[in-house]
Amino acid sequence: MNNNTEIIKQTLAKRYAKERRFRALGMVSVFLGLMFLLVLLVGILFKATPAFTQHYLSVDMNYDASSLGVGNNPTVSELEGANYRGLIRNTLYEQFPEVTKRQDKRELGALISGSAEYQIRDALLANPALLNTNTRVQVLLDDDVDTYLKNNTHSGRVSEQQIAWIQKLEDSGAVERSFNRNLFTNGDSREPESAGLLGATMGSLYALTICLLVSFPIGVMAAIYLEEFAPKNRWVDLIEININNLAAVPSIVFGLLGLAVFLNFFGMPRSAPLVGGLVLALLTLPTIIIASRSAIKSVPPSIREAALGLGASKMQTVFQHVVPLAMPGILTGAIIGSARALGEAAPLLMIGMVAFIVDVPQGFTDPSTVLPIQIFLWADSPERAFIAMTSAATIVLLVFLICMNGLAIWLRKRFEKQW
Amino acid sequence: MAAESTEEKTNKENTKVDIEQQLGETVGEQFTKEQKFSLRNVDVFYADNHAINDISMDIAPNEVVAFIGPSGCGKSTFLRVLNRMNDTIDICRVSGDIRLDGEDIYDKKMDPVLLRARVGMVFQKPNPFPKSIYDNVAYGPKLHGLASSRAELDDIVRTSLKRAGLLKEVENRLDEPGTGLSGGQQQRLCIARTIAVSPEVILMDEPASALDPIATAIIEELIDELRENYTIAIVTHSMQQAARISQRTAYFHLGKLVEMGPTEKIFTNPDHTLTENYITGRFG
Structure with missing residues (x-):
């Protein structure tokens, strides 16, 4: 007996050292992981x-009828076709009377976004009484x-002359920096200043809705059948x-499948969230089935026996006892799967x-696009x-994903029960 | 080394053969005049494993029959034959003539759902549903449509809890989860749940094995009271328990019914040497 105590004592120091090493390694990995994440997030946020x-x-702005090239009582179509670009340019030239050369005038006009004329047009169309008034x-x-x-750096995209004009406008207090609403209310655009994410966000939402509507019921039903009703034979093993x-399977393969089946065979519309959602549903289906099966499997057999x-x-056993108990796991699987679908671009x-x-859309x-694209x-x-x-778009996508994961955690907590 | 282990193996095989030779026809009185259950030549296979080997017995109405035997002797499997719980296991095959009140329960016309409503079961580990105490007991009656009104259902729940000796303890917290009760209370809740369906027979698979002596005593008293209305078959590892609560005892060994007879006789003067060895603690 004493001998054993000695032997055990000798090994103890070794065992504890091993444990300490393992713990240190674990802490280092967690730290490194967090650092990478932090660098990534801070980098994206900063950019x-x-x-x-x-x-x-x-x-x-003087909505001057003559500058716009319309009469004093214009029709709607006249207003739609009016010369808003000229109006904006004229307003600018008035600010800088010293600019006379055509070349310089063009440069001055280039200070304003190309989308400004549509903004002015929409304002006037909404309220025609503005004509010939000063606003x-x-x-x-x-x-x-x-x-x-x-950035306050000279990039070569703006000329010295333009910089001087901007400086003057800034000194007069005419230049203002405010929140970029366009980012959340506009669709895509070639002009970065008026490009927005609403189109892509709506496209993602539509595609995700289709994806969940298709993959959730099919996936859960398949999982229930395979786990609770299917006989254990070679065919079921093969399916599994x-x-x-x-x-x-790489996700782009599902894209090819969607192209061949949904577009070419069924002739569904191109670029539509309907088809995107169906392709994403194919992609999510295995994830949902696997997660649901393991959730169903983890329901204690004693509950089934009791019922x-x-x-x-x-049927009653499965739907009144097993499925409710497996619900948190099933929902988590569905949401993890759809979160993956939300981040997919390739298919x-x-x-x-x-x-x-x-x-x-x-x-x-x-036709629409989605956030990752x-x-x-x-x-x-x-x-x-x-x-x-x-x-910024990456951050919007991340916020979207965080919201979905939050929803998953909340649903989990709601459905969770002790047994 | 090799020679030695071979020799050992041969020795072991010899003992096994000896035991199997002792296992012949069932001795004692396995048949009764009145029969609730009558089983003839029952065999159960798990794939190739012959778990129950040609067992015949009767279970009389309003008696408590105890099944005893060493681990793995097939007594739980045999119990599960009686309400077709083995149906849920794919590889399990049952043959023989098994009758409840003269009806063949393995007949195609017999609905296992109806059978299980008539033959209730209490499991080894308390397994209340993760629902309220009330819902646990009300589940069976609701399932079979035994109550036509809420008041009637309330009545069934209270009566069942009372008969299971649990009502006093849980009267004020019927809406609390059944899983929050202590082990002994949970097992009585499971018994209440079973008797709420008013079965004719109750099968109990080591109902007290996970319980402390006080909870066990309560359950044993309960079984004694339940005997007035129900027929009870109980599997137990505790020979004292079998002696205390049962009228007849069946001793199983290696899938065979070795001996069956009045409990008193089995525990004082068994006919078979294997039974004697088991109850005197020489193996098992």
């Missing part, structure tokens, strides 16, 4: 901040000017292996959701301002 604000120019309006500055003002394999022993039928490229679409068959498109755009926009 994205400029995109959340924009520079506007406040000017007294103070805020118009967007061009993205190059905006980038120059945000294939479902597990499907979960590991069967009381004379409940198989949607194949069905044409990569197109440049300005309009915000109004339904499931309207919007990020891809913006990252690919040459304008400097899109660098910040890309990061």
Whole structure:
């Protein structure tokens, strides 16, 4: 007995050292992981901040009928076709009477965003009484000017002359920096200053709705059947292996499948969230089935026996006891699966959701894009301002994902029961 | 080394053969005049494993029959034959003639759902549903539509809890989860849940094995009271328990029914040497 105590004592020091080493390694890994995450998040946040604000120019705009090239009592179509660009330019030239050369005039006009004329037009169309009156309006500055003002560095995109004009406008207090509403209310645009995420966000929402509507019921029913009702034979084993394999198939393959089946065979509309959702549903299905099966499997068999022993039928046992107890796990699986679907870009490229679409989709068959593809498109755009926009879009996608995970945790807590 | 282990193996095989040779026809009185259950030549297979080997016995109405035997002797499997709980196991196959009140329960016409309403079961580990105490007891009656009104259901729940000796303890917290009760209370809740369906027979699979002596005593008293209305078959590891609560005892060994007879006789003067060895503690 004493001998054993000695031997054990000798090994103890070794065992404790091993434990300490393991714990230290674990802490180092956690620390490293958190550091990487922090660097990533801080980097994105830092890059994205400029995109959340924009520079506007406040000017007294005289909706002068002669500048617009219309009569004093114009019709709607006359108003729609009026020369708003000229109006804006004239307003600017009035501020800088010393600019006379055509070349310089063009440069001066380039300070204002190309989207400003539509803004002015919409304001006048909404309220025709503004004609021939003087109103103070805020118009967007061009993205190059905006980038120059945000960074205060000379990038070559704005000339010395333009810088001097901007300086003058700034000194007079006409340049204002305010929140970039366009980012959340507009669809995509070639002009970074008026490009927004609403189209892509709505596209993502529509696609996700279709994805969940299709994959959740099918996935859960398949899991219940396979786990509770299916006989244990070679066919079921084969199906099981294939479902597990499907979960590991590269997502672009599902895109090709969607292209071949939904677009070419069924002739569904291109670039539509309907098709995107169906492709994502195929992608999510294996995840939901696997998660649901393991949730159903983890319900203690004693609960099934209790219900069967009381004379409940198989169906009643499954739907009154097993499924409610497995619900937290099933829901978590569904939401993790759809969170993955939300972040997918590759399969949607194949069905044409990569197109440049300005309009915000109004339904499931309207052409649209989704958030990850919007990020891809913006990252690919040459304008400097899109660098910040890309990061901003990434943050919007991350917030979307965090909300979904939060929902998963909340649902889990709600359905969880002790047994 | 090798030679030695072979020799050992042969020795072991020899003992096994000896025991199997002792296992012949069932001795004692396994048949009764009146029969609730009558079982003839019952065999149960798990795939290739012959778990129950040609067992015949009767269970009389309003008696408590105890099934005893060493671990793995098939007594739980045999109990589960009586309400077709083995149906849920894919690889399990049952043959033989098993009749409840003269009806073949393995007949195609017999609905296992109806059978399980007539033959209730209490399991080894208390397994209340993760619902309120009230819902636990009310589940069976609701399932079978035994109560036509809420008041009637209330009445069934209270009566069942009372008969299971639990009502006093839980009267004021019927809406609390059944899983929050102590082990002994949970098991009585499971008994209340079973008798709420008013079965004719109650099968109990080591109902007291997870309980302390006080809770066990309460359950044993309960079984004695339940005997007035129900027929009870109980599997137990405790020979004292079998002696205390049962009228007849069946001794199982390696899937065979070795001996069955009045409890008093089995525990004082068994006919079979295996039974004697078991009850005197020489193995098992």
